[in-house]
Every structure is written in C-alpha cells, then in structure tokens.
Amino acid sequence: MRFPLHLLATAGVLLGVACGTASTGPSTDGTAPGEPARATLTDLSAHHLPLLLETPADAPAPDIVWKDEFGKLMVRAGDHFALEIFEAPSDLNRLKADLDRDLLRKNTIVEEAPDLLIYRSEFPDDSTLLSFHFNRSVTVGDRTFQIQDAQDDGMAFSLEEVRTMAVAVRPRPGA
Numbered sequence: 001m002r003f004p005l006h007l008l009a010t011a012g013v014l015l016g017v018a019c020g021t022a023s024t025g026p027s028t029d030g031t032a033p034g035e036p037a038r039a040t041l042t043d044l045s046a047h048h049l050p051l052l053l054e055t056p057a058d059a060p061a062p063d064i065v066w067k068d069e070f071g072k073l074m075v076r077a078g079d080h081f082a083l084e085i086f087e088a089p090s091d092l093n094r095l096k097a098d099l100d101r102d103l104l105r106k107n108t109i110v111e112e113a114p115d116l117l118i119y120r121s122e123f124p125d126d127s128t129l130l131s132f133h134f135n136r137s138v139t140v141g142d143r144t145f146q147i148q149d150a151q152d153d154g155m156a157f158s159l160e161e162v163r164t165m166a167v168a169v170r171p172r173p174g175a
Helices: 005-019 092-101 159-166
Strands: 040-043 051-055 063-067 072-076 082-087 106-113 116-123 126-140 143-149 169-171
Touching (some): 092 106, 092 126, 126 159, 143 159
Antiparallel strands (some): 051 169, 082 143, 106 116, 126 143
C-alpha cells in the first residue's frame, strides 16, 4: 500500500510540532526560535516609584504588593526572586556595622561597591544554613531607594540569585 506524499509530509509536521521540534512562527514571548527568552520589564510608576523592574525570563509574572505598614513595595516572581523596595537614604556603613554586631549569624561581605553590598550569612553551628543577601541604593533625582532581598519570607537565595535581583531595579528613563 502506498501513502500519498502530502499525507506523509503533513504527518511529519504534526509529529514535529507535537515533539516540540518544528516551528511555524515566532515564539509567544517575542523571541525568534532558538533565541534565548527575554526578561520581563515592569514599570513601577503605578506605585509612584520612578523605577523599572526586570525579572528573569524563566520567572512567572511578578506579584507586586505595597505594604503600607512597612512602607515597602514587595516584589515576588517565583521561588527564586523576591525583593523589597523602599525610599530611604543610603547608609551602607550602618548596615555593615549591624552585620558585625549580629550575635546569631556570621556575616561575610562578598561584594562591595559605593551603592551595593552583597553578603553571605551563615549560622556558626551549622554551615549548611547558608544564604546570600544584598542591599542596593538607586538614586533618581532627589529620591533615594533601597532595594534588598526579601528576608522576612524565610527564603534562602544563592549568590547567583542575589546578583540577579541586585541589578533588577533601575531608574525609569525620563524620570
């Protein structure tokens, strides 16, 4: 029995689509086939902040909540991206002094710049309880914002996750 050639070609295309190997057009995130997915950019001006938030392409859409009692904007996008944004002057020297005085954890500065501090925090009795944290200052006009990882959620972040979050917020152009 012989199959018509066009049925065989149609079956091949359907099999390729079902297996994820064939592409009939651009992907849903706007990237070309084979191109890495793009990060999601969110304008925070709806929350009265002249900032842009960039979340990783593989993260879900960010959940953004204003916490009035703390005066912080809480941002969460999946299990590996959670940060807080609040308006306050930069005081990295105070933060470093607080880290030195911490009686519960040993804190080690991993990376330091005039507007960024990344540090490792661990419990001396159990080196497996290790997490990384950051604090970054972003100035837009006469306003200064502090961005830090969400430490109150009990989440522990890797160094790579912290570095991704540390650069995720930037001034909105024209702000």
